[in-house]
Amino acid sequence: MSPNAPLDITMITTPWFALPPVAYGGIEAMCAELVDGLVELGHRVTVIGVGRNGTKGRFIATDDSPAGSQRLGNSGPEVLHAARAARVLRSLDSDVIHDHSTVGPLQAGQRRAPTVVTAHGPVTGETGRYYRALGDTVHMVALSRAQQAQAPDILWSGQVHNALRTAHYPYRDRKGDHVLFLGRIAADKGVHLAIDAAREAGLPITVAGSRNDPAEQPYIEGELRPRTGDDVRWVGEADQRTKLDLLASARCLLFPIQWEEPFGMVMIEAMACGTPVVALRRGSVPEIVEEGVTGFICDHPAELAQAIGSVDRLDPVACRGRVHRHFDTDRMAAAYAALYQQLRWGHQHPRSEPAARIVPLLR
Structure with missing residues (x-):
């Protein structure tokens, strides 16, 4: 045979x-x-x-x-x-x-x-x-x-x-005025860093994700609740339709990961929608994000806000193209x-x- x-x-x-x-x-x-x-x-x-x-x-x-x-x-x-x-x-x-x-x-x-x-x-x-x-x-x-x-x-x-199926993700080249965090609401995902960076960049942030782990409650109460404000929109766990709309409309996805994430699926989901990624250099991030083309990779949280301010010069077509070719x-x-x-x-x-x-x- x-x-x-x-x-x-x-x-x-x-x-x-x-x-x-x-x-x-x-x-x-x-x-x-x-x-x-x-x-x-x-x-x-x-x-x-x-x-x-x-x-x-x-x-x-x-x-x-x-x-x-x-x-x-x-x-x-x-x-x-x-x-x-x-x-x-x-x-x-x-x-x-x-x-x-x-x-x-x-x-x-x-x-x-x-x-x-x-x-x-x-x-x-x-x-x-x-x-x-x-x-x-x-x-x-x-x-x-x-x-x-x-x-x-x-x-x-x-x-x-x-x-993922690139064709199943909606492409949008005109973005909104908000940035996005999408993932588990957990300390190792760096949600608090995303909020701080968006606030420093002067942009509102949408935070979407599940809060099902009781072990994360001290983090939520101690780090996230004090950061609540009019510039933070909480949407909870998003279904597929809502998730795609959030990914396509955001100015960028924030991925300030605090552990060696083996593969951040949300990064390729965002790029498939033409949305660049601003992330910290941990785990698989350098394998997924092409620096200066589909996003920015930062070595320190203090660099995130400046990177957010630079995403407008990135080409949404390049973001989607990278996913189609490699992911x-x-x-x-x-x-x-x-x-x-x-x-x-x-x-x-x-x-x-x-x-x-x-x-x-x-x-």
Whole structure:
């Protein structure tokens, strides 16, 4: 059989949100895009997920309803989803399994097909120790070179940037007079820095995001509530329609991240709308934002306000063009398909040869 023949791919998503998610759900949004991209390449994709199916793949649900953001961090939905997914897998003849769940990869050593795991979160702390413990039973994929560099001892099999359908994002070259923060309302996202920078630049800011983590309440009360004013518009968690309107109309997106974010999806969403990004130099930011072309990358929060004042000279067409060339779904799907093909046709049992030596890095 040809090494370019269609593959039978099983995509295991999380128990938290449907595909695609209605609002919050970065992992699920990426999964939905990847499934559709792979189907369009001619591969057969079976999705094991929850709730409804909004993808082009064949869908098998482990639960009629997603667990939702209120139960994030609860082990119950993860364990139940993994157990039911394992039962479904026994009835499938998969060439490769791409598991985006947390608990599911623990079963990779007992699966007939190779398991790919994308590191959607941090690769330090407990999560990093978990990935190391999985060892050579899985084939790890990093979201960025920055993430990969944080944990070079993990057996990485590849690196593939997240992506979106550029054509699905509204382009607007005439922007409003406000700047935008869009993301979780959390200290590591630097919301307070965004408000301070916008205020110093003399522009109102719209803050949109979820506030579901009780652990962030001291930050909200101590740092954000004192910064409330007429120049700060709070809109809460935005649905897809509202999010797209906010991204397209903003003068720029502020991304003053306070941790080594492996991939900031909101940055490519903004650029797809022709909206530049003003960010701090952390994590994947230098891989996503082209300095002086699609935004400005600052080394210190004190530089953010001046950068905001300079965004008018950036070309919205260049912002959208960068996403189309480097971060479109077709590119992501092709990169993962190449990885799957190598695993399918060149796969040896991972205990006999480390995955990082079987598959070269995908750039």
